[in-house]
Amino acid sequence: MPDRKALVVVPTYNEKDNIGTIISKIFEQDVSRYVSAMEILVVDDNSPDGTAALVKNIRETNSAVHLLERPAKQGLGKAYVAGFTFALQHDYDYILEMDADLSHDPVYLPDFFEKIQSSDLVIGSRYLHGVNVINWPLSRLLISYFGNLYARMVTGFPVRDATSGYKCFRASVLRQIDLTKVSASGYSFQIEMNYRIWKLGFKLCETSIIFYDRQLGQSKMSANIVKEGLLLVWKLRIKAMFGQL
DSSP states (O other), X not given: OOOOEEEEEEEESSOHHHHHHHHHHHHTSOOXXXXXXXXXXXXXXXXXXXXXXXXXXXXXXXXXXXXXXXXXXXXXXXXXXXXXXXXXXXXXXXXXXXXXXXXXXXXXXXXXXXXXXXXXXXXXXXXXXXXXXXXXXXXXXXXXXXXXXXXXXXXXXXXXXXXOOOEEEEHHHHTTSOGGGOOOOSTHHHHHHHHHHHHTTOOEEEEEOOEEOOSSSOOOOOHHXXXXXXXXXXXXXXXXXXXXX
């Protein structure tokens, strides 16, 4: 058994209806071929629905579940940065991202671990082989698909699904990034992390997933998040041109 451990970072805001299920499904996956331990960190932004309290109850019987409580909702990017910082401080070897709303099926976890053996970042792609999205309205699908095309055209990086939030990093890669300089707070955080890692010369790889729209709870997508992504790709390219990433 390899002496390596992994941490799955799951950001939450009002995910009480989903968090227990996603935690159970993660632990159902057999990844013992790749790691000696897989643990979960829930990063909760003071959810008023009691998400954190539920995670605390789960933690009473499962020490592999951790909880990081933040005082207020500060955006997806900030939640992930907090989770990555926790992971690096506790010497995990692999760090994964996953949404709490069951849109990311944990059944793909073994695929991520298989591909990270020969890569530095593995991205769960909805668009690697056609369009693998279930139950999204056409308007949101078009925004996502063409937003990713736009990001590739502006930045030049070879990622078909740059906004995917289902990913696996080598911890050694994240240690090469100054996380305090990561500015994006919404879903464009994913674009920024991919771009920074690519510009450092690390190997990015995509693995095909099927994405399922959430069944319970409310989507966090907004017009401001879309605008942030449209502007961010140009900011990243300009910063890279002047060596200021």
